Amino acid sequence: MNKRILVTGAGGFIGHNLVKYLKKRNYWVRGVDIKYPEYEETAADEFEILDLRRWASCLRAVRKVDQVYNLAANMGGIGFIETHKAEIVHDNILINMHMLEAARLQGVERFFYTSSACIYPGYKQKSPDITPLKEEDAYPADAEDGYGWEKMYTERACRHYHEDYKLNTFVVRFHNIFGPLGTYDGGREKSPAAICRKIALAKKEDVIEVWGDGLQTRSYCYIDDCVEGIYRLMQSDFHEPLNLGQDRMITINELVDMVAHIAGKKISKRYDLTKPQGVRGRNSDNTKLRKILKWEPQISLEKGLEKTYQWIYDQLVKSGRMK
């Protein structure tokens, strides 16, 4: 019989895409979130609106499931996480502790948790040309203050539940996931989506605002690779945190130029140094990912951005925001 799966955060970007992926593999899927997916119907067999900060909702969410992918979180791009720290740690610690305990009581076989590259220490990310971050670099800890520390704490809680209760926990550290069906406006969007939106709305020759001086670096992973990696890790017997991202590092300036090229527009940049830009440089070291999963992300940044730009462009046309 096919396994019964719970995906929390199934109304969000990665959760929604993960539900589609699991349905293609014939699993029975229950999606849970405080909102329905924004841009298309869920593929889940059942979708329940539940607030997972509440214990009773978590108990309800896990009923009769074999495995849990716990993606629900109060989160957003750098502008959001730097200005909502108390709300983020309050909501996410409640969601994650309740979900872990509910999964244990339900006796689920496997529990998946989505951590973040935000747990890596600030002191290792002070220059744009940093050394890619290995999983071991997380300690001594100096995580992003708020969202990052909460992720760090829940990573450890997953380890304790594995060691003390033999709950099979799996932890991934995402590095900037992007793609169609992700938030692209409203303040919670991430840099690739924000840049695609700004360029789609720009004239053939125009200036767009860039946060910081554009020299900060990141690596970006396309959503299809992300869900493939999640699934592969969930099938493994590896219980320590694992990076999941691309290891091609580029500057924000290069990202803007790439999107402008895809859009066929001549775009110049106006830098706003008052806006938050996060760490100066960040990249993923994928040595362990390749070893454990015998796989690594396959889709090029150019290909992923083309699809994402087109999707955001179409959304803006549909919503009547394109001139």
Ligand code: NAD
């Ligand atoms: P998202 O914001 O699109 O999805 C998160 C979902 O959780 C949202 O739909 C939200 O409504 C839901 N949620 C929030 N509070 C809830 C509550 N109280 N009860 C039930 N549901 C609630 O974000 P995403 O990009 O899909 O991220 C999924 C997971 O991956 C999150 O845990 C996030 O922290 C982690 N992550 C994402 C990235 C990235 O680049 N997207 C990077 C690092 C980590």
